[in-house]
Amino acid sequence: MNLVFKPLASALLATSLALAAGAAFGAEPLPSWNDGPSRTAIIDFVNRVTQQGGADYVAPDERIAVFDNDGTLWAEQPMYVQLAFALDRVKALAAQHPEWKTEQPFKAVLENDMAALAQSGEEGLLKMVMVTHAGMSTDEFNQIASDWIRTARHPKTGQPYTEMVYQPMLELLYFLRQNGFKTFIVSGGGIDFMRPWTESIYGIPPEQVIGSTIKVEYQLKDGKPTLVRQPALNFLDDKTGKPVMIQYHIGRRPIAAFGNSDGDIQMLEWTTSGAGPRLGMLLHHDDGKREFAYDRKSPFGKLDHGIEESKERNWSLISMKSEWKCVMKFECEAQQSK
């Protein structure tokens, strides 16, 4: 962590995360999960890999668990949070760019014309991402992202995005770490957009966050080193890119993987096809009342092939609607304090 989200002392952090995960010492694990097939499968898996001398025992070093972020750990509707960030950045920078009033995709953004923005296609989106994510130092971008995430609010709930994280998944992260697992994020999102807050919210330090990257260049200015973000993609950490980045970054195959969309299929394939005990799970967004109901046709977080493949490969589909007692962190906390 860096400029804004200065790390709390480890002890404090561990305590606050434990409280956030509703995990008093000796309490039942995964309190926000109903006693359903997913909770049972998770607890059974953890019991098997941690039982010394058991046939499925896995040494702590090998207990690597990987998590997608958007739609798996926090909400990705009505749009990816990072897209909301990019739109806000365009508006914040508009005064310095009078030409954007007539230039797409910026015109569409400034006029809140989402149809025109969508029409600008991948090329338009990439243009917007590069303008808002590149051309500054890594330290500066970190500051911008930190400031934004602290102040921005979800359009539907009015909550900070960091309250729109799934309480049951926080508990899962905590439960795994309590059992010797090392937890990593493997997201299609931008790596440096996540890192300012993943440690305080998820208990995952920056070095265990894997994501998409843009090119970064090392420059010396008057003898002072700077890492400057360049307007060019370095690596897209999605689909087949996920197992590749797992190899580059972690260097060993995880034994558990959690995702929610077709972009996570290869990560789950790679994880669950290794020898020994394996766990693969996809969160199914089937709860239109408490969150959003979407799968095969959503522009964000499409889950289509993954539904079929989960049957073939014995992955669990987590039903948000029937398996979670509550969904968002802020809601679960409100319920608990009643």
Add this chain to the structure above:
Amino acid sequence: MNLVFKPLASALLATSLALAAGAAFGAEPLPSWNDGPSRTAIIDFVNRVTQQGGADYVAPDERIAVFDNDGTLWAEQPMYVQLAFALDRVKALAAQHPEWKTEQPFKAVLENDMAALAQSGEEGLLKMVMVTHAGMSTDEFNQIASDWIRTARHPKTGQPYTEMVYQPMLELLYFLRQNGFKTFIVSGGGIDFMRPWTESIYGIPPEQVIGSTIKVEYQLKDGKPTLVRQPALNFLDDKTGKPVMIQYHIGRRPIAAFGNSDGDIQMLEWTTSGAGPRLGMLLHHDDGKREFAYDRKSPFGKLDHGIEESKERNWSLISMKSEWKCVMKFECEAQQSK
């Protein structure tokens, strides 16, 4: 760790590493270091950053230390260990490639003609690296590298390469970790060549090893996923590449960096130019009797500009000759058992 070097149980590993580092509980730190300027600087730095309430206190999360590998943690003379590996692999594969008898650079390797090999230049070397490091799965390469490192011997001492690691640096790694640091390797060498043994030898797990990478492709063969190593460079983790990879992989600036060659300059610049307490050190190979004496003119591990820059930027040059009581792990252990 993976196929061959199965991780020992954590407790066992910690114990054996502690013994290797000569660190009985309560013992003086860095026992193989003479009471000289480098040892003093290290201990002073660690005392300052760990003193709660002190002006230079650094929270444990931010105590990131990065180490070059070749020439910093283990010997790189008479040639990089990975080059010795590549030469051995060419010989091992020669029976399947009769054409190599007449094709450079392979002919030179098979005839032990190092002058002709050098003449083949970068192009020849790259050709050799690609033939020996690509075209197999990541699991297969891991097995090949693991088998080789277990059986290969250093040409001068006849010792396994994993005994040709610097005992004082093992103690330094251990001392830093005992004080809450997270230790990373940031090497120009191939990442997957190091990972099979860094945990058992250095106490550094695969996910904390950063190095050069070749392209890796995700493939499904009859439904079974494989990561296949491609004959193309992905990222060269040397010089300006080192701070860039530190950003991608770690996501925050280290507070201590250790290297030995001009390839480490940018890593030390980036590390030591951050705010707050910083430590930058270059190991100077000035001990022709116990190791190898080389700096400005060596083809491997050239240290030239770094000597001047260390003065400007207040980096320490560690004199192997005057500051280390013993050098190699196997020698230090032999001395201690007398």
